Amino acid sequence: MILENKLIPGIFIKRYKRFFVDVQINRKIVTAHCPNTGSMQGLLKKGNTVWVTKSNNPKRKLKFTLQIIKDGNSKVGVNTHLTNRIVLDALNKNIIKEFDKDVSIKSEVKFGKNTRFDFLLSTKNFKAFLEVKNVTLKRKPKNAEFPDAITSRGTKHIKELLNAKKKGFKIYIIFIVQREDCDKFSIANDIDPEYSKTLSLAVKKKLNILCYDCKFSSKRIEINKKIKINI
16 A cells, blocks of 8 residues: 655654644654554654654644654554555455455445444455454564454444344454564453453354554555464
C-alpha cells in the first residue's frame, strides 16, 4: 500500500486528550492527530523517533498525522485507519494465500442492524466475512499481542461473526502486526480476559484466525509474511 504523503521524521514528545500528540520536527514542536484509540503501550516514550505525514487539505485543523513510531530498532505502524487499506492491497495482489486469487472483494459490508464487517469475500462457491485488527503491542521478545486495551467492540464483532456463520458464511479475523520484529502472536489475556475467552470459544466454533506482519519503506507499508499464532 502506497502512502499518499511523504513520511516526515520527528521526535515524540507526548500524547494527550487521546487523539493529540506533540512531535518535534527540526526545532519546532507541532501537534499532530493520533489515529489510534488504543493505549499504544510501550511505544509512547519521550524521545522516540516517529514519522508523520502532512495533509494537503487546507481546511484541516491538524495538518500532521502520526503514522509510525520506532520502538528499539523496529518501526511500528500506529495508524489504524490504514490497516484495512493494507489488507485490501494484499487481497488484490493475492498475498493472503488463504483466499482465492479471483475472489470478489467488498468493503464495509452491513450485517444485521448494527454491524459492518470490514470485508465480504466471495466466489461462486464461497462467501466469507473478514474482520481486520491492527496489532502494535509487544511485551516479550518477538511476540506480538492483541489487544493493548479493553475492546468491547472487538468482542461484539466476534459474536456477530458467529451469527454470520449460522447464516452460512465462513468467518475470519486477520491480525495485522504493524511491526518488523515479531515472529509469533498471542492474545493479551491479562489486558482483556473477556475478549480472550470469547475468541477462544469462537475458534472452537470454526472462526478462522490469520496473522501477518508488515514491512516498511519510505513510501509503502505492505503485508510481509505469516506469523505463528498461539491461542
